[in-house]
Amino acid sequence: MDLFSERNKYKSFDYTLLSKNLPLEIRNRLWNVFVTNGVFLLVSNGEFLSIKFFGEATRKFMEKIWDKFLKKDIEGLYTRPDEEVLNGFKYAFLREFEWYKVYDFIEFFIRYYPNHNIVEKTIKQINEVLEEERVPYRIINGLVTPIFQKVEVEEVERVFYLGDEYKPVADCLMRSLQYLSNREYPNYQDSIKASILAIEKLVKIVLGEDSGTLGQLIKKLNIHPALKEAFANLYGWTSDEDGVRHAKLRSPLSTGFEEARFMLVIACAFVNYVIEKYTKESSNE
Numbered sequence: 001m002d003l004f005s006e007r008n009k010y011k012s013f014d015y016t017l018l019s020k021n022l023p024l025e026i027r028n029r030l031w032n033v034f035v036t037n038g039v040f041l042l043v044s045n046g047e048f049l050s051i052k053f054f055g056e057a058t059r060k061f062m063e064k065i066w067d068k069f070l071k072k073d074i075e076g077l078y079t080r081p082d083e084e085v086l087n088g089f090k091y092a093f094l095r096e097f098e099w100y101k102v103y104d105f106i107e108f109f110i111r112y113y114p115n116h117n118i119v120e121k122t123i124k125q126i127n128e129v130l131e132e133e134r135v136p137y138r139i140i141n142g143l144v145t146p147i148f149q150k151v152e153v154e155e156v157e158r159v160f161y162l163g164d165e166y167k168p169v170a171d172c173l174m175r176s177l178q179y180l181s182n183r184e185y186p187n188y189q190d191s192i193k194a195s196i197l198a199i200e201k202l203v204k205i206v207l208g209e210d211s212g213t214l215g216q217l218i219k220k221l222n223i224h225p226a227l228k229e230a231f232a233n234l235y236g237w238t239s240d241e242d243g244v245r246h247a248k249l250r251s252p253l254s255t256g257f258e259e260a261r262f263m264l265v266i267a268c269a270f271v272n273y274v275i276e277k278y279t280k281e282s283s284n285e
Contacts, residue, residue, distance in 0.1 A: 022099045026133050030102065031093055033125045037118050039109065040086055053082040057114055064112045065089065069105065100184055103137065103144040110142045141174070143181045146261065155268045162275065166205060169271055172198035176264050180257075188260035195260075195267035196238045199231065202271050206278055222281070223274065231270065234263075 034040055039061065042052040054062060062085065066077045070089075077085060093102065106126060113119050123139050130137055137144050138153050141160045147153050159173050172194045179191035200214040207220055214235045218228050 022102055022135075024094060026129070026135065027094045027102060029129045029133065030106075030126060031090065033122055033129060034109070037122045037125070039113065039118065039122065040090075042083060042086060054086070061109075061113055062086075062089075065108070068112070069108050106139065106144055107142065110139070140177065143177060145177060145181045146257065147265070152265045155265060155272060158272050159268045162271075166202065166271075166275065169198050169202045169205065172201060173264070173268060173271070176260075176267070180260050180264060186257065186260075188255050188257060191260040192238055192255060192263045195263040196235060198267050199270055200235075202274060206274060221274070223277065234266075238263075 038055070039058065041055040041058045043055055044052055053059075059082075063074070063077065066072050066074055080088075093105065097105070110119055110123065113122075127138050129135075130139075136146055138147050139145070140147065140153060140156055145156075147156060156173075156177070159170055162170050176191045176194035176198065179187040179194065196214065200217070203214060203217045203221055204210065204212070207217060209217055209220075215232055218232050218235070221228060
């Protein structure tokens with residue numbers, strides 16, 4: 001629930017800028033999640049309470065941060081007091097990192113922190129912070145992704161829990177997600193290509209076909225004719241001479257984030273719908 005000042009318009013933010021801006025108050029909340037989950041843990045040595053050092057898990061993770069993330073001389077980590085190291089990194093996280101560097105670190109943490117349970121708990125809480133602060137990103141399948149609505153997040157997440165039979169489909173959608181999630185150099189055209197290719201692979205798997213384009217195969221799918229026509233038209237759009245799949249060299253980009261996001265979400269929703277429909281029909285036979 002919004003607080004009084006926000007509810008009555010006394011306090012306002014341009015939330016459309018948050019995709020390329022992370023104010024200090026949001027960085028503070030993200031840092032608090034790491035601290036409260038023990039990711040950055042300082043403990044006393046039991047003898048001198050004023051002297052603090054990293055716990056074992058934090059020590060190992062900080063070594064990875066120093067080497068793989070910051071790419072600094074590791075001797076600088078070993079020759080400075082742990083409390084000084086942590087305060088320096090905290091200052092960089094809160095005040096020096098570019099907005100995308102904060103998201104880079106979140107993905108780095110997910111990949112390298114040794115305790116899976118803490119990672120899962122931290123992901124959940126970070127997503128809660130991003131939602132509460134209306135930041136247009138969520139963590140999906142280990143990636144910080146520009147997805148806005150909760151229902152869209154759920155549709156995309158479901159795809160990555162499909163069985164091995166649909167792994168080629170999930171792999172395509174993962175590539176689409178990665179292209180869309182590249183915060184410095186997003187590739188919207190390739191994201192759209194990967195999304196439509198995922199639908200094509202799904203139809204081939206469901207129909208047991210090895211060849212054919214989506215435009216040809218969609219006609220054989222046991223779904224409502226209006227849906228067939230809709231996805232045939234989407235395929236036609238992405239295959240158009242001046243469109244995405246066959247875009248002319250050096251031609252101006254005709255697609256952007258909105259189109260790529262739409263295609264990813266609609267592809268995931270369609271994949272989930274078709275699999276559920278065919279699974280239900282096969283169980284009733």
